[in-house]
Amino acid sequence: MTHRMGAFIDHTTTAPPIHYRYVNQTNAGEALDSENTRIHGNRLEMAGGNSELKLIGQWASPFVTRVKLALNLKGLSYEYVEEDLRNKSALLLSANPVHKSVPVLIHNGKAICESPVIVQYIDEAFAFAGPPLLPANPYDRAVARFWVAYIDEKLGPPWDRVFRARTDEERAEAMRQTFAAAGALEGGLRECSKGKDFFGGDSVGYVDVVVGSLIPWAKATSVLAGAELVDAAKMPLLAAWMDRFGELDAAKAVMQDVDSLVEHGRMLMAKNAAPASNDFAGQEMAGGELKLLGAWSSVWACRVRIALHLKDLSYDYVEEDLENKSDLLLASNPVHKKVPVLIHDSKPISESLVIVQYIDEAFAGNGSPLLPADPHERATARFWAAYIDDKLVAAWLQAFRGKTDEEKLEGTRQLLVVVETLEGALRECSKGKPFFSGDSVGFLDVMLGGLLSWLHGTEALCGVEFFDATKTPLLLAWAERFGALDAAKATLPDVGEVVEFAKTWRAKKAAAEAEAAAAKN
Structure with a gap:
């Protein structure tokens, strides 16, 4: 599906892990009798062997409920496994390595993912069971x-x-x-x-x-x-x-x-709501109201949200429709007309690199500093941040937006080279500690960390691992540590949602180009 209703699935509290066999008690199977099926009590088997079905799910998910409904309507028995999404099982990760999400139906050892796909699969694979779900016409x-x-x-x-x-x-x-x-x-x-x-x-x-x-x-x-x-x-x-x-x-x-x-x-x-207030220990600027204009899919807005979270700052978030930009966005950023824009005391600040540094300076008393105190180390951090935006982002955009397969392949090749260079940057800046900034997350961590969901999504789309245990072991370990931070969990978009967003964007772009080409002819 294009957009996951992720809030319906609890990522912090789940029922205890459950494995049980759901044996359908309806009489739907009693009418089944063909050369392709055999019925043993309430268990339905395919000709040539048992038809084993296992459903990996989560109790609150409506997408899992879809699959359960389809299985029940077809009179099919299955084993149900309740997944703990805070600690995803090896079974889930191996069965759905792209999205790493539920539901997953495993039929005779083969995994089927995404609820619309699963329901249609059930209807086709078990056409002999119960009434058809999809019409014949x-x-x-x-x-x-x-x-x-x-x-x-x-x-x-x-x-x-x-x-x-x-x-x-x-x-x-x-x-x-x-x-x-x-x-x-x-x-x-x-x-x-x-x-x-x-x-x-x-x-x-x-x-x-x-x-x-x-x-x-x-x-x-x-x-x-x-x-x-x-x-x-x-x-x-x-x-x-x-x-x-x-x-x-x-x-x-x-x-x-x-x-x-x-x-x-x-x-x-309650978990997602902004705190009513924060105690800034006297460090909040007078009348320090903060408003962020962003878009959920924007890596630049993610950077700013991560910085705000690390600084424990409350703010009003406005999700922009970038196809129908608000008057507030156009007035706040008349030059680029883009997100993110941070509005502090009615004064707009644009461009994520500028905004994150502003947050660090304007709210110096909140949390750990993002930029180092030493001028040379600050310059080094800014150098690598510029490298990320100038080299990594350019290669990533070519890999994602390239007009031809050759352009996309060249973008992917360049991206791999840039990532290897950043492996050296991490070694230089971290001095053997967990983050670019040492023991705590800093400016450069935020700059690269904001891109993580899209980098992982591009890996799925391109079939290439940019963070490789052999070539970039430090970055691979860093990405795992950064992704485990509360600030990252609270702000980074779901990789599956990013992949679906990217596929939709590509499809729309291809349709628009085809329409334009047809108009010329």
């Missing part, structure tokens, strides 16, 4: 896939931000967008159902599974928001559908408890 299948993509791309992101928001204003805006996106599903149900009970018509289908997995979270969000996400007055078809779906045996067997999700949601909101 190609156009109807396309319509179903369209609405699933809409849910993941349009409903998911603002709903995720409801739980990630740091301020009441951010949460209110995310809630408004979530309610608006949910409202469109009324029309989707009307189009897909053709007046029948489900999105799939007379029986539950692919869209029903995807929307149905969100029902417990929809009810929990309604409690947390104090307003019905699915209003029967405004969305009568969807409200009636929710009641019908909730009565299905498959739904009752796998849906999360709403009260548990409400508590879970409150915990996530």
Whole structure:
């Protein structure tokens, strides 16, 4: 999917690890009898051997619930493994090395990842089990896939931000967008159902599974928001559908408890909310209000957020839509019209290198200094920061944005050379200690650390490891240490989300170039 609703998955508190065999108790399998299948009690087997199914999941994840629903509707038995996302298992990491996220379905030793892919796989691999989830007509299948993509791309992101928001204003805006996106599903149900009970018509289908997995979270969000996400007055078809779906045996067997999700949601909101105030021990500048204009995918904004976190500074964060830039951004950065922009006491500061140094100087009394006290060491740190922006970023952008495979390959080659050079820089600056700045995180750590999610994402996209245990062992160990910092965990985007964002960007760029080429002809 394009955007992961990561806030729905608790990364700090999970249920104890659970391994259990889910033996389907429905009668769906009793009608199955073909040359391809054999039924032994409640266990369904493929011809030629047992069909072993294992699902790696996490209790709060709606994406895992999708898969459970599909397996249940098909009458399939499976082993369920509850994953601790704070301490990911070797099984998960080997089964899903790209995203390292749940759900993962393992069928006869082969791993299938990403919930839309898994649900369609279940429908195809077990076509003989239960009613089909996807319609037979190609156009109807396309319509179903369209609405699933809409849910993941349009409903998911603002709903995720409801739980990630740091301020009441951010949460209110995310809630408004979530309610608006949910409202469109009324029309989707009307189009897909053709007046029948489900999105799939007379029986539950692919869209029903995807929307149905969100029902417990929809009810929990309604409690947390104090307003019905699915209003029967405004969305009568969807409200009636929710009641019908909730009565299905498959739904009752796998849906999360709403009260548990409400508590879970409150915990996530509290965890992500900005502190009401900070004690700056008299070091906060008079009227020191801070506002950061950024974009979740921006490595430059990540740098600033890391610095603010390291300095333990409260700030108001404004997520910018870079395709429809706000008046505040255009007024604050009229030269570049880009993020990040830090506004301190109504005065804007632009460019991440400048902003991070400003934070270090303006709030010198907060936390450890980012730049070293020695002038030569400060100059060295600034030199390598400029090297990162001039050489590493240029090579990375070519590897990612190159117009031809040759350009991308050359960018990747250059990037590997630059990373090896930075291995020497780490050796020089750290003097054998954990970070570029020595014992504690400093300016150069922040400059390179802000790029980590995108570097790991580019590794996945290019199939190349930039931090290699043989060629760059110091950087590899440094990246692991930096990624484990609270400041990094709180600010760096999920690598899986970055990869999906990059794929979407590339697809849009390719479509635009093709359209432009067609227009010339």
